[in-house]
Amino acid sequence: MTNIGGGEDRLTKVTSPSDSVGRTMLSRHKSSGRGADTMRMKESVRVPAGATLAMSPFDVSVMTRMNSRWRAGEVVPFVLHFRHSAPVEVLAVVVRPGS
Structure with missing residues (x-):
């Protein structure tokens, strides 16, 4: 995600x-x-002004407890909440660990 705001x-x-x-x-x-x-x-x-934050297992990520089993290729919706900006809806694709 890229912070296109001024701050x-x-x-x-x-x-x-x-x-x-x-x-x-x-x-x-x-x-x-x-x-x-x-x-x-x-x-x-932190998401600096003008900077891009890439979410991956190798840097910033989301850990979640699953209420049901997911399959590779399944799409899961998430909402990112920010201190100053409006929430952003995103979709994550389930992949096998290590792929």
């Missing part, structure tokens, strides 16, 4: 209107460079 914003939470999605949490992947990577839960994520 910094923060991604504060992610929710889903889908019954298949339970609790969600923002997280950030940290690589130690020594093989022991970690994931840290985040209260919010």
Whole structure:
């Protein structure tokens, strides 16, 4: 996502209107460079003015508890909530881990 506004914003939470999605949490992947990577839960994520924030398993991501099983290729709706901007609806495609 790209912040096209004139000021910094923060991604504060992610929710889903889908019954298949339970609790969600923002997280950030940290690589130690020594093989022991970690994931840290985040209260919010900074999105500088004019900057792009790419969400992936290797940086900022959303961890969720599933209420039902998902299959590869399934589309799951999420809503990104920001401190200063209106919520943004997005779709995520389910992929197999490691693919």
